Amino acid sequence: MTSCLDIRPGEQVALVGGNASGKSRLAAAFAGRCGAKYISFRDSYGSYGDRNFFMQQRWNLFTLEGDPPSVGEALRESAAESPDPVAAERNLHGLIDLFSMGPLLDKPLVTLSSGELRKYQLTRALLGGPKVLVVDNPYIGLDPRTRNLLTELLTALTASTTVVLVLSRPAEIPPFITHVIPVENGIADEKIPLDEYLDAVLPPAVIRMRKVTIRYGNRVILDGLDWTVRQGEHWALTGANGSGKSTLLSLVNADNPQAYAHDIELFGRPRGSGESIWDIKRQIGYVSPELHRAFRMDAPALDIVTSGYFDTEGLYRHPTEGQRAGALGWMREFRIGDLADRPFLRLSSGEQRLCLVARAFVKDPPLYILDEPLQGLDEDHRHYVKGLLDRFCGAPGKTLVMVTHYPEEYPACIDHSLSL
Numbered sequence: 024m025t026s027c028l029d030i031r032p033g034e035q036v037a038l039v040g041g042n043a044s045g046k047s048r049l050a051a052a053f054a055g056r057c058g059a060k061y062i063s064f065r066d067s068y069g070s071y072g073d074r075n076f077f078m079q080q081r082w083n084l085f086t087l088e089g090d091p092p093s094v095g096e097a098l099r100e101s102a103a104e105s106p107d108p109v110a111a112e113r114n115l116h117g118l119i120d121l122f123s124m125g126p127l128l129d130k131p132l133v134t135l136s137s138g139e140l141r142k143y144q145l146t147r148a149l150l151g152g153p154k155v156l157v158v159d160n161p162y163i164g165l166d167p168r169t170r171n172l173l174t175e176l177l178t179a180l181t182a183s184t185t186v187v188l189v190l191s192r193p194a195e196i197p198p199f200i201t202h203v204i205p206v207e208n209g210i211a212d213e214k215i216p217l218d219e220y221l222d223a224v225l226p227p228a229v230i231r232m233r234k235v236t237i238r239y240g241n242r243v244i245l246d247g248l249d250w251t252v253r254q255g256e257h258w259a260l261t262g263a264n265g266s267g268k269s270t271l272l273s274l275v276n277a278d279n280p281q282a283y284a285h286d287i288e289l290f291g292r293p294r295g296s297g298e299s300i301w302d303i304k305r306q307i308g309y310v311s312p313e314l315h316r317a318f319r320m321d322a323p324a325l326d327i328v329t330s331g332y333f334d335t336e337g338l339y340r341h342p343t344e345g346q347r348a349g350a351l352g353w354m355r356e357f358r359i360g361d362l363a364d365r366p367f368l369r370l371s372s373g374e375q376r377l378c379l380v381a382r383a384f385v386k387d388p389p390l391y392i393l394d395e396p397l398q399g400l401d402e403d404h405r406h407y408v409k410g411l412l413d414r415f416c417g418a419p420g421k422t423l424v425m426v427t428h429y430p431e432e433y434p435a436c437i438d439h440s441l442s443l
Contacts, residue, residue, distance in 0.1 A: 051063075058153075064164075110151075124143075171440050260441050329346055393426070413434035
């Protein structure tokens with residue numbers, strides 16, 4: 024079935040090209056020849072065929088004659104009209120579970136949000152159990168959170184369905200895609216492995232992990248993790264306590280010796296290729312609860328912040344006047360300049376955390392790893408520091424990986440997420 028698409032078993036493909044490149048026309052032709060299900064999202068209300076229905080009725084819900092159809096009614100009607108209604112009804116129950124559609128079934132179809140509508144459209148498209156699903160412009164009009172949800176849904180489909188996405192921007196290609204077909208002037212180029220294509224068109228990878236599995240005894244902390252972070256991206260790392268977030272960050276920050284036994288690249292170099300841990304740490308601004316607990320020296324707060332230049336848990340080298348001035352400038356930026364001469368251990372927990380966040384910034388590093396940077400801060404300081412994070416981490420070329428259990432603490436620059 025997929026031979027006409029030149030797709031081998033297990034491959035998931037993206038057709039990528041600029042506006043008017045002909046990619047949608049090619050995708051529709053592919054779908055027609057393969058008998059694939061084709062969905063085209065042309066606006067934030069769903070597929071092109073639904074546009075008039077939604078534009079005319081969404082905002083007139085309470086003036087319609089009769090009751091508008093619910094999601095459940097519309098899906099059951101689609102199942103009944105399919106070539107094999109019995110199989111479609113059976114598929115419907117599984118799709119409702121897969122996409123967590125239960126809470127939506129009683130909602131009027133015209134009241135769905137953009138993200139909810141994507142779930143409805145995918146469910147309807149999959150009722151017939153197609154082996155190949157072609158989705159044109161799946162992310163158009165969606166906010167970052169909804170884009171992430173849609174990616175999770177599409178990823179779940181790949182267990183049983185070949186997914187072909189049609190995209191305009193390489194940055195939109197989700198991780199489950201294995202190969203890319205560039206399209207220009209209506210002509211499809213040869214299929215290219217995803218990493219090879221992205222390395223050619225996107226900024227360089229700062230972090231790249233392939234099939235990383237970390238075990239402690241019988242406990243699996245990370246299981247076959249693939250993760251690539253590119254220069255200028257801003258990631259939210261989420262997950263429950265014990266899900267492996269700290270372990271993952273320790274692999275990046277050169278604190279975990281298991282990094283040498285896995286396929287991990289940092290700043291373009293494989294781990295174990297001759298770089299020292301100090302070569303790695305020099306390029307990272309880091310703060311975490313574990314680091315906070317490690318600082319037990321009752322040195323002046325300015326010394327603690329200045330130690331960020333040397334990636335040490337205390338000031339064991341003589342800094343230059345410029346480094347001291349720079350550290351003091353960052354303390355003032357974080358509104359703690361008046362604490363410079365105070366002993367670190369006599370500060371409040373929140374003041375200590377602010378010192379350690381300032382310490383992460385003194386080197387002006389290309390990569391920030393901020394694990395619970397706002398922990399222990401009052402509301403005023405949380406709001407203020409969040410703004411600073413957005414300002415400094417969102418600068419061109421700066422890369423951020425941030426962990427917090429409070430979604431409202433993420434700065435606006437966050438554009439990617441990984442959930443463990």
